[in-house]
Amino acid sequence: MNLNSNTLYLQELEEEQSTESKSEDPELHQSFDSEICEVIKSTVGEDGTKIATEIKHFSHVHDLKLTDEIPNNTKCNGCVQSILSPFYSCTKCSFFLHKSCSKLPKIKRHPLHYHPLTLSYQQASFSCGACGQWCNGLTYNCQICKNRDYSVQCILLSDTLTLACHEHRLYLSNTNIRQKCSSCNSKRYNAFRCSTCEFVLDLKCATLPQTTWYNQHEHPFNLRYTLEDDSGEYYCDICEEERDPKQWFYYCAKCSFPAHRDCILGKNPNVKQHI
Template sequence: MEQQQQQQHHLLHFIHPNHPLLFNPDHRSGYRCRGCCEQVYGPSYSCRESGCYHYTHHKSCAELPLGLHHPLHPIHPLILFSPWRWAYVAEDKQFYKCELCKESCEECKDVYSYRCSRCDFNLHITCASLAPTTMEPEFHHHPLTPFWKWVIFTCDICGKEDKDKGMPYMCQPCGLWIHRTCASFPSRVKVVRHKHLLHLTHSSLQFHQPDPRFCQLCVQKLDTRYGLYYCSICDFIAHLDCAIFKENREYIDLQKFEDEDEVPELDESVDSITYKVNKFNMGEDGTQIAIEIKHFSHEHDLMLTDEVLNNQKCDGCVRDILPPFYSCVKCSFFLHESCVKLPKKKKHPLHQHPLTLLPKAPYMHKLFWCNACRQGCNGFTYSCIMCKFDLDVECSLKPDVFTHEGHKHRLILSNTAHRQKCNCCDNERYQVFRCTTCEFVLDFQCATLPQTTRYGQHEHPFTLSYRAEDNSGEYYCDICEEERRDSKYWFYYCEDCNYPAHPNCIIGKYPNFKFGGAYTFDCHSHPLTFVEETKDRPQCNECNDSCEELIYQCAQCNFYIHQYCL
């Protein structure tokens, strides 16, 4: 009896033959199990020798049988195998893919596998378990039974075919064949871009329309014969993957809402006033016109003016100043009247949390990269500090459905987990606008290009153009004198002078940066001026490399530092 009790508390394991693993009835250290890679709490085995505490196992993982006969590979027995230990001793450092979940052991190299080396067949220990004979998905009223044979089948939920054979889960009463991973889809979700909850619908009897439908999250075709998320109140429809995509999904307590409830939207009128009127005049129609204000973004009072000088930029949207606008009489600070009236809080379809208007990015270098257009900016940002999510003003104002002068059909916001190529610049982005009529794609960078702008000392304005200015087949930029790659790419054009140019040549490489402003940092005693580049390429005082562009400088002290070195 004593010998049997001792054996229950000691275990010799193949992964660690040097020392026995000791039993602990209530493990609390939080180490990860060497067998399944999950954290260990409760009954466990581990090595107590100095330096060996990482050899910890759940009791169930430590007591796994060394050999296994499995219905997915009946011709040979499977042997318990550690990819981590094999990679440690083998010269080729080879990792193996589980035949059931298709995940490579390189991504979870501590997970044990059952392996047949003769057939190069592998199953993770969690996938090899025969214990759970059925599973109960949220969205279906019958349990699903595993079919322990490799077959080629089309999943009735995602509509994808397993070309290399797979193991389906079956609902025998309904005749459904489902991937094991597809059985984990939630029955209800809330997405950022819709006010009601969406239900997973997976039967052609429940929902089937012969006319083509488009997912309203990615704006691409959706096959209604398979699973989808649907709001019957609004006829809102979405792909399964699009609805559970983390950037589209809104994480709320679904138990608090009924299907017909509208989830409350953010009231932008509450605590959204960003300025105080100091003086006002009466207009001809009797309305009050604020001529002097105090804005939350600036330390001095701002005056309403119509006098525009060359190369002035708004400190909010970082676009060319157009009258009427507010200016500071003490420093070069300007705000469009529309930027003064921006709400302090905003809900945007690209993010699940409310965004707060900030006059400067909440980061050390005072700059941010917009999550929509992927361009740098040092103007106002609509920011979610918790998620480090930022939108510049122009992108924040873009509606999710609009018509652009460069395309005849309406465009709808598409947010996906894969890149999509813009038709006007060939950049690939996750967030774009799509046309359901002709599959035209426009990214945020092109969608927010100004329709008209000026360039240097050129006397005429340039207008954004969407087609070739001639039929010669040769397209050049008159500023850089280099060939423009394709006539379909948008460009700026002065019709008076027959003067075409690349957008970057007209609006600059960094159109959303306002240069010349002074900022205070801990690394230097004087305010530093933000400049695009210097002619002599001085040495950075932090990294000692030459400063070529995006530099903070103190001309008084001959001090220079890269923006990313801050």
């Protein structure tokens, strides 16, 4: 089954990588090849490009092989989002890594933090300093502050955001006053704000997967910003509790199946449980 999950995030990740080396200090990337990812085996594609078929990534003890056979509901051990094909895997450990995640830069700069951030891997869960969610997997942390960890989803967001649900561009804002998210009503110091109107979006909502899967349901669920009908009565088909019509939700159009975000994603969606 071809999992088409979190496409927006992965597209932004690829775009971020393509511009990163041009905008940052080259010295920050001098140890990327040896410390982050080493190519063990490679082949040449039909278009003449070199394809790494086996790699040694710093996040895992065994070599990872390129594959396109996706087990059901598999998540990447790097970004903890649903796997897209092709990807790297260690089948005996059930360890999976997006090609994009294998190419993340060792050092990143981001407006959320004033020091350069270093890529690391944490199997134990940590609280992201940007969105406040519990996460594990690949993380960017500050080697100077020592206690600041950020999920890769948050760090790969740029300081501006364009959404289909809002007509104006959003800008990353870090204030001394907690800002109330227009989607989930939570309050955070870090959020994306609209300079034209009062719309605010926290980073938890900004990094929601556009498409995801739920247990054994045969169809994917898409993130919805607007209500599915004008009935005036809105419930979650999982918990059967009422839904707030102002809040985003997940929806399977083929089954007319609406659900709360937390019911679909779970309590800690950015934490992958290890076998």
